[in-house]
Amino acid sequence: MLLIHCPYCDETLPEVEFTYAGQAHVVRAADPSSQTDAEWENFLFIRSNPKGPHYERWRHLHGCGRFFNAVRDTVSDRFLTTYKAGAPRPDLSSLQGDRT
Amino acid sequence: MRSCRVPGRGRVDASRPVGFTFDGRRYQGAAGDTVASALLANGVHLMGRSFKYHRPRGPVSAGSEEPNALVGTRRGPGRFEPNTRATVQEIWEGLEVTSQNRFPSLRFDVSAVNDAGYMLFSAGFYYKTFMWPRGFWDKVYEPFIRRAAGLGVSPTEEDPDTYASRNLHCDVLIVGAGPAGLAAARAAAVEGLRVVLVDENAEAGGTLLSEPQVRIDGRPAWDWLADELAALKGLGVRIMTRTTAIGYYHQNMVGLCEKLTDHLAQLPADTPRERLWRVRARWVVLAQGAIEKPLVFNGNDRPGVMLAGAAQTYLNRYGVRVGDRPVVLTSHDSAWYAAFDLQGAGARVQAIVDTRPSVREDLLHEARALGILVKLGHTATATSGRLRVKSLRVNPVQGGQVGSPVTIACDAVLMSGGWTPSLHLFSHTQGKLAWDEAQTTFLPAETREDCVIAGAGRGLWGVQAALEDGAARGREVAAALGKDSAAQAPRVQGDRTGTGVTQIELPTDLNAGRAKAFVDYQNDVTAKDLRLAVREGMHSIEHVKRYTTNGMATDQGKLSNINGLNIAADALGRPQPQVGLTTFRPPYTPTTFGALANYHRGDHFELTRKTPIDAWAEAQGAAFEPVGQWRRAWYFPRPGEDMEAAVRRECAAVRSSLGIFDASSLGKIEVIGPDAVTFMERMYTNPWAKLGVGRCRYGLLLGDDGFIRDDGVIGRLAADRFHVTTTTGGAARVLNMMEDYLQTEWPELNVWLTSTTEQWSTVALNGPNAAKLLAPLVEGVELTEDAFPHMSCAECTVAGLPARLFRVSFTGEIGFEVNVPSPMAMQLWDRLWQDGQRYGITAYGTETMHVLRAEKGYIIVGQDTDGTVTPYDAGMGWAVGKSKPDFVGKRGLARPDLVAKNRRHLVGLLTEDGSRLEEGAQIVFDPKQPVPMTMVGHVTSSYHSQAVGRPIALALVEGGQDRMGQTVHIPMPDRTIAATITGTVFVDPENTRLKIEA
């Protein structure tokens, strides 16, 4: 079972306190009505499926309740980092994951 | 019964006899025996029948890797366990053991004809058979397989035992209390480090228990062991025996299953049978040793054929001589010591047959000194003996040529194909293995976990090497934790080390295609099956495994995986690392559901949410139904009434006078803040900006894909405060969705969301007399048509209780929903019930609620919608605020598929013959078309309507709104029902009944 760092609580806690909430940085357009069908389809359905670092959203559901973002390696399953919603995408080259 | 117990040998206490039964027959063992060792002590090798061919089988091992000796154990009513490994289960006075897979008896089994049908059951049997004509499968194969195959029978009674679970945090967890684990514990137990040492066996010691000849620090191994365990306890090391590390999960979490009572004759009070431990360790040391490999040759599964190391364990640990005239068959030095030990214990070893052309001189010398015949460079080609091995057929091999056979009479064959490091746990967390060509096995390479492997697990052989490596790994781990450990391994004398070669199936002079050379004993997979799988195109080890089922039994291939790999690699002509090893998965050994479920069973399996009115409903004799986690009153039958009669009466009461309904489970969310109205505008389809304070509105929630997610009445209590209701099952989902949008899409909005489902309880009053009952009880609002029209809401006082009063109707009658703080709900209910008697007030349940709403065409989200229904499909375009710039789902509603013609629309259906349709039934336009027919929709709701006087139904039908009055057909198994498409409102389409008369 993974240990996850909540960037709001600033604590590393067991996975059971958290829920996965899909890919991160999928932006809902400010004016959806101006989106083409292809753009809206992309927003709704098209997701990346990388082997390696993946930007994703998690929620500290059984804790502070906040949504936050994470980079997680889909091969090792490990979290490389977590950061607050709204913060910019971290640079992958600077990440090497916790060993614990 | 002859005793095979060797006086003075073993750790069992012969002075404490223990009686138990096997297939009803009474046997005597000694304290410390397992079922297997006790039966072997009585000369019994035959303990079970194999899974597929029902071949007679005896124990092949002495540990948890056992594939053959699976038995049922019973301890009185309810306490039956199938597939228990006889090699692990300790005996106690009165234990009842039964054999499995046999009919009518273990010694004579009629399904052993499967054995004769060997060719029929070859690799891929299941896949090939499924492709045969279906009738053949039903009539011939399935009954045959059902009778013939299968492991032990499942218990039929409820398990009376309790199971526990605990969390444990430690600095170092050491798995395996053999020499490597003990030395690691000693080295790591410094400066207050919390060290936990676990072992699946009844006592700690590992190989030392089977090797009493070893001297450590000048003392006999068992004396050293006893002192060392005491010393470790003195250092604060927690030693847990009968505790299996079943799984190694991310970030050094290890699951342990501790067996607490299975070895006890008397069950102690208030003690769980097993305890599941969730251990989070800063470092893990895996010291699980190695598992001996069987040799693969024709007839290698007869009772009496077992691993040489197991025979040594039975002798040295349990004081049991597994044969008087054994033959040793080996490709590894270690089995020679088994021969020497047995010879020293009074057996007459018939021969040591080694596949290697030459072996170490000292081994030959000792064999000669003991007078044991040695045959080097030999293969084994057959065994004989039905219920116990009687002879072994061996042939010399020279230059790849198999020479003339010699038959050696014997009563046991002790085999060894070398040893495989036990790396299951290491692999659970993606530990990488590296192929070691010298040892022809996989050894541990990298892992991302804070984990080290010690001893035989990384290919180091012998007690000295294990102790030294354990101490080194313990020091390494202590250093990683910032502690300085100087522990050194003790000196060992009398150590036995050795080497060997790896064999695929042994060469033979007989027809290899007829050889029953088993690789996986438990699933009856032979070398021939593996080669056939490769010939039939299975080129990956994962495919070979699934096609043959090699390694897929409850032992997870502990004995068979590496032999299977070596044979498959040979058949493919590729080196082993290119063929790969299948993935090991938790649990390491079969684990009870009881341990995994532990406290979460019975009432604690899932919580049942009850409203404050629940106890009243139960006292009234209500029938209940689960809705999400809630238990809701379904209907209130009077004596002699069935569900249909009760629902008719309840429906009639609501339509004619007054019904009372517990709607407390409705989800409630308080939306508060300066931007509350903006938030509501964006979340729900409807317009909210102009909704006045004190008014409410039916709200529809979509996903951004445009499909209906939830609905409910929403009241505006203040400019900045909304009382949102959701469906009973959707409350948590809706709140999550709202939080998601609020936190991540519109963080600039100043809004707070609070679940108030549990805080407010809701009592609904519906019927022509609803206002008459309620009006005198309400303070602060006048319940007239003008002062409090339909879709009004107010904070007021009802029956003296603080309340939020909504005038809403889910029945088409005059309706109110009174919300009061939950602790006051029963008080309100009592008062309404009392005062309502003059109107014949009738409590109704969810079934009547469903009928009444269906008569009005009100949808139930999740019943009349299925996640692909838009507001327009549901005929609720009126709820969509088209002029709003945006709301969740607005863009989705404009997607090409959602504006396409011929979408499925929600419509009413009236059957032409007046019968009631089945919910879920599929609908077609043309009943005469050939099967498979084109299905154009399905029935979503169907009830008998008391008000209409006939059954009514709601359905989703392709283009339904444009097909009013047309006939559709519902094909059922016995007939096809014709139905007419209608509107969805069956009662009072003008809503005249909602008005309160002055």
Ligand SMILES: [Zn+2]
């Ligand atoms: Zn948090």
